[in-house]
Amino acid sequence: MGSKRAGNNNEIMIEIRQMNKWFGNFQALKEINLTVRRQEVVVICGPSGSGKSTLIRTINRLEEHQQGRIFVEGTELTNDLKNIEIIRKEVGMVFQQFNLFPHLTVRNNIMMAPIWVRKLPRSEAMKIANELLERVGIPEQADKYPGQLSGGQQQRVAIARSLAMQPKIMLFDEPTSALDPEMIKEVLDVMRELAEQGMTMLVVTHEMGFAREVADRMIFMDAGHIVEEASPKIFFSKPKEERTKLFLSQILHH
Amino acid sequence: MSGEIIGAVPPLEAGPPKMNIGVVGWIRMNLFNTWYNSILTVLSLSLIYYTVTSLLNWGVRLARFTGVKPEDCQGIDGACWPVISDNWAFFMVGTYPYELRWRPLMALLVVVALIMLAVWPRIRRMRLYQLAWLVSPIVIFIIIKGSDTFGLSQVDTRHWGGVMLTVILSVVGIVFAFPIGLMLALGRRSRMPVINILCVGYIEMIRGVPLITVLFMSSIMLPLFFPEGFNLDKVLRAQIGIIMFAAAYQAEVVRGGLQGVDRGQEEAAMALGLSYWQSMVLIVLPQALKIVIPTMVSSAISLLKDTSLVVIIGLFDLLGIANLVLANPIWLGKMFETYVFVAAIYWVMCFSMSRYARRLEIRFSAGDR
Amino acid sequence: MTELTQEQGKVQLISWRNPAVRSVVYQIVSVVLVGFAAYTIFQNTVANLTKRGIASGFSFLNIESGFAISEVMPVPMLEPGFVSFISSIFLGLIAAFVLHKWVTRKGKTVGGDYRLVLLTIFFIFVVPAITYLLTNHIFVTETYSEASSYGLGLVTGVFNTIKMSILGCILATIIGFFVGIARLSSNWLVAKLAETYVEIIRNIPVLLQIFFWYFAVIRTLPMVRESINFFDVFIINNRGIYLPDPTPLPGFHPFLIALFVACVGVYFRLRHVKAVQDLTGRQLPVLFPSIAILIVFPGLVWMGLGAPVELSYPKLTGFNFTGGLNPSPEYAAMLMGLSIYHGSQIAEIVRSGIQAVSTGQKEAARALGLRGGFVMRLVVIPQAMRVIIPPLTSQYLGVTKNSSLGVAIGFPELVSVGGTILNQSGQAIEIIGITMAVYLAASLMISVFMNWYNEKMKLVER
Numbered sequence A: 001m002g003s004k005r006a007g008n009n010n011e012i013m014i015e016i017r018q019m020n021k022w023f024g025n026f027q028a029l030k031e032i033n034l035t036v037r038r039q040e041v042v043v044i045c046g047p048s049g050s051g052k053s054t055l056i057r058t059i060n061r062l063e064e065h066q067q068g069r070i071f072v073e074g075t076e077l078t079n080d081l082k083n084i085e086i087i088r089k090e091v092g093m094v095f096q097q098f099n100l101f102p103h104l105t106v107r108n109n110i111m112m113a114p115i116w117v118r119k120l121p122r123s124e125a126m127k128i129a130n131e132l133l134e135r136v137g138i139p140e141q142a143d144k145y146p147g148q149l150s151g152g153q154q155q156r157v158a159i160a161r162s163l164a165m166q167p168k169i170m171l172f173d174e175p176t177s178a179l180d181p182e183m184i185k186e187v188l189d190v191m192r193e194l195a196e197q198g199m200t201m202l203v204v205t206h207e208m209g210f211a212r213e214v215a216d217r218m219i220f221m222d223a224g225h226i227v228e229e230a231s232p233k234i235f236f237s238k239p240k241e242e243r244t245k246l247f248l249s250q251i252l253h254h
Numbered sequence B: 001m002s003g004e005i006i007g008a009v010p011p012l013e014a015g016p017p018k019m020n021i022g023v024v025g026w027i028r029m030n031l032f033n034t035w036y037n038s039i040l041t042v043l044s045l046s047l048i049y050y051t052v053t054s055l056l057n058w059g060v061r062l063a064r065f066t067g068v069k070p071e072d073c074q075g076i077d078g079a080c081w082p083v084i085s086d087n088w089a090f091f092m093v094g095t096y097p098y099e100l101r102w103r104p105l106m107a108l109l110v111v112v113a114l115i116m117l118a119v120w121p122r123i124r125r126m127r128l129y130q131l132a133w134l135v136s137p138i139v140i141f142i143i144i145k146g147s148d149t150f151g152l153s154q155v156d157t158r159h160w161g162g163v164m165l166t167v168i169l170s171v172v173g174i175v176f177a178f179p180i181g182l183m184l185a186l187g188r189r190s191r192m193p194v195i196n197i198l199c200v201g202y203i204e205m206i207r208g209v210p211l212i213t214v215l216f217m218s219s220i221m222l223p224l225f226f227p228e229g230f231n232l233d234k235v236l237r238a239q240i241g242i243i244m245f246a247a248a249y250q251a252e253v254v255r256g257g258l259q260g261v262d263r264g265q266e267e268a269a270m271a272l273g274l275s276y277w278q279s280m281v282l283i284v285l286p287q288a289l290k291i292v293i294p295t296m297v298s299s300a301i302s303l304l305k306d307t308s309l310v311v312i313i314g315l316f317d318l319l320g321i322a323n324l325v326l327a328n329p330i331w332l333g334k335m336f337e338t339y340v341f342v343a344a345i346y347w348v349m350c351f352s353m354s355r356y357a358r359r360l361e362i363r364f365s366a367g368d369r
Numbered sequence C: 001m002t003e004l005t006q007e008q009g010k011v012q013l014i015s016w017r018n019p020a021v022r023s024v025v026y027q028i029v030s031v032v033l034v035g036f037a038a039y040t041i042f043q044n045t046v047a048n049l050t051k052r053g054i055a056s057g058f059s060f061l062n063i064e065s066g067f068a069i070s071e072v073m074p075v076p077m078l079e080p081g082f083v084s085f086i087s088s089i090f091l092g093l094i095a096a097f098v099l100h101k102w103v104t105r106k107g108k109t110v111g112g113d114y115r116l117v118l119l120t121i122f123f124i125f126v127v128p129a130i131t132y133l134l135t136n137h138i139f140v141t142e143t144y145s146e147a148s149s150y151g152l153g154l155v156t157g158v159f160n161t162i163k164m165s166i167l168g169c170i171l172a173t174i175i176g177f178f179v180g181i182a183r184l185s186s187n188w189l190v191a192k193l194a195e196t197y198v199e200i201i202r203n204i205p206v207l208l209q210i211f212f213w214y215f216a217v218i219r220t221l222p223m224v225r226e227s228i229n230f231f232d233v234f235i236i237n238n239r240g241i242y243l244p245d246p247t248p249l250p251g252f253h254p255f256l257i258a259l260f261v262a263c264v265g266v267y268f269r270l271r272h273v274k275a276v277q278d279l280t281g282r283q284l285p286v287l288f289p290s291i292a293i294l295i296v297f298p299g300l301v302w303m304g305l306g307a308p309v310e311l312s313y314p315k316l317t318g319f320n321f322t323g324g325l326n327p328s329p330e331y332a333a334m335l336m337g338l339s340i341y342h343g344s345q346i347a348e349i350v351r352s353g354i355q356a357v358s359t360g361q362k363e364a365a366r367a368l369g370l371r372g373g374f375v376m377r378l379v380v381i382p383q384a385m386r387v388i389i390p391p392l393t394s395q396y397l398g399v400t401k402n403s404s405l406g407v408a409i410g411f412p413e414l415v416s417v418g419g420t421i422l423n424q425s426g427q428a429i430e431i432i433g434i435t436m437a438v439y440l441a442a443s444l445m446i447s448v449f450m451n452w453y454n455e456k457m458k459l460v461e462r
Ligand SMILES: Nc1ncnc2c1ncn2[C@@H]1O[C@H](COP(=O)(O)OP(=O)(O)OP(=O)(O)O)[C@@H](O)[C@H]1O
Pocket: A023, A026, A028, A046, A047, A048, A049, A050, A051, A052, A053, A054, A055
């Protein structure tokens, strides 16, 4: 929980107000209000199709919202490409399917953003890549191609690749769902460490053990709504909403 | 910096913003979403307008449909469709004797009837029905070629032509090329060096040269290979060339399928004690062939288009008939009508097959999951 | 090996149950069958040829042909001048290759040192260019005429095939990339138009399309006297298309050298840009400076040399236009037919290549903060090209093979010329053999390239 980490800052990192999103006529997100503060770890859960991915993808504009306002670090997400660029530099994202670039070595995957977005010299980008690979525990894989790594290793490279941007916020969309059970832990360990170092994180996951341990706040979504928002302690012991209870009973007694 | 940074948000109307849905929304999103897309849309619309109106003017408004006499077409700006209607039978069956044209028609009826019957799954599963398919090529051949035993007078293949010849060349081509291709594909995978080299050599040689050289080979060189006095019919020679050509391509298609089957399948079959041929016929080939059915339909489409090359060696397939019609002084200058019509026939055949292939592909990929 | 297995081996050695025995028997049987067939064919052919009084062999290639070919060009003979030019190309390539191998052996790359790059450029371009300048005045060329030999006729045919294929490939690629990208346009109408083009064109035999362009379009163009005439520069009539023909004047070679130097200059500027980025992270502009180098420097040289190219325009003399560049109607029809047909095939290749890059890849790149252009350049194009290039090369081979359809409308490419010679001389086997050998050589070169490319570009996987 938040108290584990140094400094409990009140600065707002993400602010979403009355946001609505439609895919054609289908409303995927309804009246979303959400505030995330610096160094907070927010875990989002909910049944399939409830709009979790859509929610975090609107935060770096992989999806466009139609109503309401979204601020990231005080910059509003609008159609202004400048703002989108600024925000994407601040926000890193890790996908369920890793999405590493198969034609580049692991090191070059990580170096791409520092070189082309942060405009760093090559040697510096290389240094960053090596440090990050060290940090996620696979320095020896630097010159391999993604196809040669295991799923867990690939996801750790993907995390390193996002961190190379030195983002202030990290979004995780079910980072462990595509992994075999024995690889889940190595990825969660990296994420846990990241949280301890004070990264602001928004995590969509069904790993309730991880959530209980690391999250500062739980969010439960259903049918496009944020149904319940609570600290993990309350969320897991006495949830208010019926739907949350049902979901938890299904996911925990499995 | 603490607390809320956003003030009150204006109350919301229900439903998605108007500009994103409905016809108007669709048009905005897909046709006018940026300034250059708007320009492209306007350009495309004018191109479509121009093409469609000039085609309609030529093909319908200014065209002559009836007026059986070719002279009626003189001095018009539109199409002269009598060139098609007058030569209809010609386009369909070539110079097949006039009084015997009921025979190709009957062959067609046999095929159509067999296809229609396939609609009922119960009939489709009947032995008799499957047998009918098996013997249908022979029946059709006898109907078209004629046979003294059945009291049908012989029709020389010189008189075969038009759509009939195109279809015969392609169907027979595929049917015979398939087993040869299958053998070649197995040979190419074989670990016996001699067989491997023979098969690879054949496949790569045929695939490396244009079809027309293969057709020249079969029509000019083949007669040299046989003893004096052994006469091979011209259509048959072309057919042999087409089969030789198609077999090499079929081999590659089948090989693709064989590569798609997990090695483990073959090993499992061997482990069960099946012989090479048993494991191939019972285990590997059924899976491999299922994967490649869509590709096989595509290669059938290519073959259908490729049969048009037989014009160059003097056969009168559909394209050959088009040239023959145009060579007739009565129909001089009716090139657009003739080529457009012939192109339309090819197009309908190829396009429907390609749609069918795509449907199969979707069905198979859905079945895999 | 233990005794036991040896024993088993001995027992099974002569048995039909031994797979090795079977394999040998199968192979012997197939060799015997093929050999027997070949022998029979050979016997029959020899008998048939003797009966017709045709002497087999390639001596007929020296016989005077006596027929005309409508499109001819000077063909260099294998005399010392040309031979040394050709050998200098090969020697240059070999030298560059050896250099490359030697440098890689030492664990470096040629690109790593600008002197090595310059040396490579010297080997590949400068050496042949110098040889050309030194030897071109002793080149012996012959232009085919009725008095020439069958052999020269065939070579002219090969040159026409090459002339057809190269331009056909270029045009088909342009059409294909254009239409393929249009199929993915966010503009629905543009995408549908491109799809319609592809679906119509690729379902109609290419020979029919060539006939259409030749008989229905080009041959029905206005006659010479009613030519469609754009300012006397660009003239279309049923004898073909007339364009201004650029003729090089004395200062042309220095201009070419200037153009070449500009290209090398752009290359080194790109290296410089990369070096600056590697060192400081700064991204210098690339596109406009490169264009400026390519235009300004050769442009200045061009003007300094007083525009060393003369355009000769088509003129109406008597009943015909003369002068200018005049592709024949046959060439024009073949070019249209091939490039439009193969353009539609290439469009499909390009579309599926680009679509093969998953949206996840693009999203990941955008999430990293890369802008649109960079997403394309760094992520989409490199991955799409791997998918596109192998089928693209086989389309190029397809264009080359389909150029043989020129025989149907009288464009004098290899098969067409070969057919005429075959009719005159009766040397069917030799001519069909030569034709097939030429095409096989082309296929072989392309497949060698493809194997090399696939090997180089193979995505490393477990
Ligand atoms: N691009 C799209 N177009 C149309 N509908 C979409 C699109 N993306 C998502 N949806 C719909 O929006 C809803 C929310 O999808 P979302 O992917 O956010 O769900 P999720 O909570 O992440 O589910 P899961 O746990 O399965 O990943 C779903 O009903 C989905 O069908």
